[in-house]
Amino acid sequence: MESSGEDEAAAGEPDWLLPAPHGRLGRGSTGHGKVMSSVSSLHRVVVHLDLDCYYAQVEMICNPELRGKPLGVQQKSYVITCNYEARGVSVKKLMSLKEAKKKCPELVLVNGEDLTKYREMSYKVTALLEEFTPLVERLGPDENFVDVTEMVEKRLEEWGKDATSQISISGHIYNNQAFNFHDSAHRRLAAGSHIAAEMREAVRTRLGLTGCAGVASNKLLSKMVCGTFKPNQQTVLLPESQQDLMASLDHITKVPGIGFKTAQRLAVLGLFTIWDLQRCSSAVLERELGVSAARHLQKLSYGEDDSPVTPSRPPQSFSDEDSFKKCSSEAEVKKKVGELIANLLDRVYKDGRKPHTIRLSLRKFSPTNKWLSRESRQCPIPSHVVQRIGADDSSVQTQLVAIAMKLFHKMINVKASFHITLLSVCFSNLKSSLASTKQSIGFYLTRPSPSKGSKLVQKMEDTESVTPEGQMGSCEILPDDRNTRVTQMPPETPNLPEQTRDLEFPSHLLPAGIDYDVFNQLPREIKEEIISSQKGERNTAASVSSNPSFASREERSDKAQDQMSHAPLHSRSTHQNMSSLASSDIKSPIEASPTAALGSVCRCLLPSQRPLEAAENASASKHAMHTAFKNSSPSRPPFHQACVLEPQKQTDGGPQKGGWKGESKCNLPSSVDAKTFSELPTEIQKELLVEWESREPVSKMHATTPNKLKTKKPGGLPSPRQSNSLLRYFKPT
DNA sequence: CTGGGAGGAT
DNA sequence: ATCCTCC
Numbered sequence: 001m002e003s004s005g006e007d008e009a010a011a012g013e014p015d016w017l018l019p020a021p022h023g024r025l026g027r028g029s030t031g032h033g034k035v036m037s038s039v040s041s042l043h044r045v046v047v048h049l050d051l052d053c054y055y056a057q058v059e060m061i062c063n064p065e066l067r068g069k070p071l072g073v074q075q076k077s078y079v080i081t082c083n084y085e086a087r088g089v090s091v092k093k094l095m096s097l098k099e100a101k102k103k104c105p106e107l108v109l110v111n112g113e114d115l116t117k118y119r120e121m122s123y124k125v126t127a128l129l130e131e132f133t134p135l136v137e138r139l140g141p142d143e144n145f146v147d148v149t150e151m152v153e154k155r156l157e158e159w160g161k162d163a164t165s166q167i168s169i170s171g172h173i174y175n176n177q178a179f180n181f182h183d184s185a186h187r188r189l190a191a192g193s194h195i196a197a198e199m200r201e202a203v204r205t206r207l208g209l210t211g212c213a214g215v216a217s218n219k220l221l222s223k224m225v226c227g228t229f230k231p232n233q234q235t236v237l238l239p240e241s242q243q244d245l246m247a248s249l250d251h252i253t254k255v256p257g258i259g260f261k262t263a264q265r266l267a268v269l270g271l272f273t274i275w276d277l278q279r280c281s282s283a284v285l286e287r288e289l290g291v292s293a294a295r296h297l298q299k300l301s302y303g304e305d306d307s308p309v310t311p312s313r314p315p316q317s318f319s320d321e322d323s324f325k326k327c328s329s330e331a332e333v334k335k336k337v338g339e340l341i342a343n344l345l346d347r348v349y350k351d352g353r354k355p356h357t358i359r360l361s362l363r364k365f366s367p368t369n370k371w372l373s374r375e376s377r378q379c380p381i382p383s384h385v386v387q388r389i390g391a392d393d394s395s396v397q398t399q400l401v402a403i404a405m406k407l408f409h410k411m412i413n414v415k416a417s418f419h420i421t422l423l424s425v426c427f428s429n430l431k432s433s434l435a436s437t438k439q440s441i442g443f444y445l446t447r448p449s450p451s452k453g454s455k456l457v458q459k460m461e462d463t464e465s466v467t468p469e470g471q472m473g474s475c476e477i478l479p480d481d482r483n484t485r486v487t488q489m490p491p492e493t494p495n496l497p498e499q500t501r502d503l504e505f506p507s508h509l510l511p512a513g514i515d516y517d518v519f520n521q522l523p524r525e526i527k528e529e530i531i532s533s534q535k536g537e538r539n540t541a542a543s544v545s546s547n548p549s550f551a552s553r554e555e556r557s558d559k560a561q562d563q564m565s566h567a568p569l570h571s572r573s574t575h576q577n578m579s580s581l582a583s584s585d586i587k588s589p590i591e592a593s594p595t596a597a598l599g600s601v602c603r604c605l606l607p608s609q610r611p612l613e614a615a616e617n618a619s620a621s622k623h624a625m626h627t628a629f630k631n632s633s634p635s636r637p638p639f640h641q642a643c644v645l646e647p648q649k650q651t652d653g654g655p656q657k658g659g660w661k662g663e664s665k666c667n668l669p670s671s672v673d674a675k676t677f678s679e680l681p682t683e684i685q686k687e688l689l690v691e692w693e694s695r696e697p698v699s700k701m702h703a704t705t706p707n708k709l710k711t712k713k714p715g716g717l718p719s720p721r722q723s724n725s726l727l728r729y730f731k732p733t
Numbered sequence: 734c735t736g737g738g739a740g741g742a743t
Numbered sequence: 744a745t746c747c748t749c750c
Contacts, residue, residue: 073735074735075734075735075736076734076735076736077734077735078734078735079735080735080736094735112735112736113735113736114736115736115737118736118737119737138739139739139750140737140738140739140750141736141737141738143750256749256750257749257750258749259748259749259750260748260749261747261748261749262748262749312739315737315738315739316738316739316740317737317738317739318737318738319736319737319738320736320737321736321737322734323734323735323736324734325734357744359744359745374746375745375746376744376745376746377744377745378744378745379744421734422734426738
């Protein structure tokens with residue numbers, strides 16, 4: 001099963017060097033048992049299914065009165081998704097509650113913080129698809145991949161007897177490309193399209209859910225083509241249009257598997273578009289990202305993805321969390337932790353397996369860093385406690401809370417005052433209680449709804465919850481009013497402990513005169529900043545010569561702008577990080593000014609987006625902005641601490657200039673609009689601040705500029721036209 | 734004050 | 744054991 005990449009591996013390149021790429025796409029086989037489809041990766045047919053506005057649909061099923069009305073699903077103060085009635089009046093996913101109400105005063109809201117219903121229905125969908133073939137991989141609650149290659153083979157045999165000319169494609173064809181039934185690849189995809197249609201139909205009639213499907217030759221492409229026609233439609237990608245699909249993306253982050261962090265690192269190399277990535281010399285890429293990741297990314301850029309559809313297993317952990325404005329007493333913590341654990345015990349109980357590890361995570365409040373830095377501690381659950389889980393023993397709850405509180409004390413000194421904004425408990429290391437069984441019997445017996453298992457493994461009552469019909473009724477699984485919340489780490493910089501991590505920045509990218517060893521001791525963040533600043537000045541030098549695409553990179557149309565706007569669960573990082581530069585005035589990266597690098601980075605972070613959309617995303621992106629300036633590294637001047645931006649409550653039509661206040665003095669040049677600045681991605685803000693600071697040698701900041709990098713002397717005077725503030729600390733006198 | 738979960742790296 | 748990245 002480890003051999004899936006073999007037939008495609010370039011000659012002479014050792015396969016074992018291949019990446020363990022991030023994320024679920026392109027991940028190598030994890031080899032847990034299943035023999036992959038016998039058909040080699042050469043001619044696969046993969047279907048990606050993506051349910052329409054999933055949470056809203058589930059709500060409408062559970063409460064049919066909601067049908068036909070504009071409906072929003074709310075979590076905290078956000079509308080995380082909404083039905084199409086609401087979208088009709090431009091309510092958007094991830095819109096703030098306030099804004100949504102403004103757009104649509106009649107918007108009906110339901111609370112979507114308890115995910116139980118969604119989780120259960122989600123597993124029913126997966127189970128239904130598994131009736132077609134076991135090769136179903138879950139990608140989030142509302143998305144599944146299905147490898148239908150073998151089904152296609154059978155289907156083609158059946159078809160073979162009859163007139164091949166009868167074959168046609170079900171649903172749309174990407175690019176409206178002509179179907180050629182003499183082409184075997186076309187025929188296979190056509191068969192796949194019919195299977196996809198049947199799957200969607202089954203999901204609709206039996207579960208009442210609609211969704212989109214994408215049919216293509218691998219996971220990457222099937223996912224990417226899936227959303228071309230929405231809602232409740234499907235699209236086939238024929239091989240001849242693959243490159244068009246890739247080229248239609250305006251930014252690399254639109255490629256599933258390339259997230260914010262990866263994009264950031266690619267930006268360092270001046271890579272922003274698919275085209276950039278395709279054209280980048282692999283040597284350069286490999287030096288920056290390592291061989292394996294580099295090769296993987298470059299494959300992705302061409303739409304290649306040989307990762308198998310790996311059948312999903314039962315969940316490997318259960319977690320529950322709650323976020324709040326403030327929690328500062330131990331008693332309060334204990335109470336909240338108790339609730340979380342009670343909820344988890346319930347879920348774990350229904351699953352049948354028993355957790356052997358418990359983890360407590362929390363988020364400390366910090367004005368500048370509200371969303372950052374979760375901390376966590378975990379420990380084994382003592383076996384005598386494990387055994388009692390599932391027995392009707394209320395002492396288990398108590399004991400687990402006690403353990404959790406110990407973990408809590410490892411992170412928080414309760415003698416001092418504290419302020420946390422999130423608590424999370426996770427049960428993991430799940431093992432079947434039946435010694436002989438590896439996997440959870442309970443799970444498989446109750447496959448359609450793992451959290452609705454048999455109380456004792458033998459009970460059969462639930463096993464037919466798969467059955468068609470009667471499903472709608474099964475929504476009496478009403479929310480049990482318990483809080484289930486989680487917050488994801490905002491896309492931001494790594495934590496401090498990581499700071500010595502060596503990212504192998506290519507030495508050739510370093511400015512002359514910098515001690516490479518010293519450089520390597522810097523936190524990655526700083527390295528990236530140095531490199532990207534550096535890029536501004538010589539981007540056009542080295543990069544251009546090695547990569548002609550630099551100068552000619554042109555704006556992409558956003559013809560497929562809606563293509564990848566998927567469920568809220570997946571658009572978060574894009575929205576948070578990429579949005580709202582509508583009014584900013586970013587210069588060309590080619591410009592020979594110190595801000596050139598910033599220009600490039602901004603381009604990277606600014607997908608072609610319509611102004612309206614950008615504006616609508618602004619509030620979401622503000623989350624990301626709050627995280628600015630956190631993690632000032634020890635080697636960093638105290639500039640950041642002195643410059644904390646705090647957004648003000650935005651009144652309607654809020655103030656332009658006065659919208660932001662500096663908690664202390666913030667050196668925004670007068671030419672800079674504070675609001676626009678505030679809407680920039682945090683990395684850019686940081687870079688800009690450093691930039692501006694460096695141009696102000698008189699600033700008091702410099703007086704306190706530390707010289708913590710013991711190795712080198714503090715460069716004398718900053719060079720007059722110095723674009724990268726940090727650089728000067730390295731320059732030899 | 735959006736919630737959850739998988740998996741890799743270290 | 745803890746952090747990071749992705750969806």
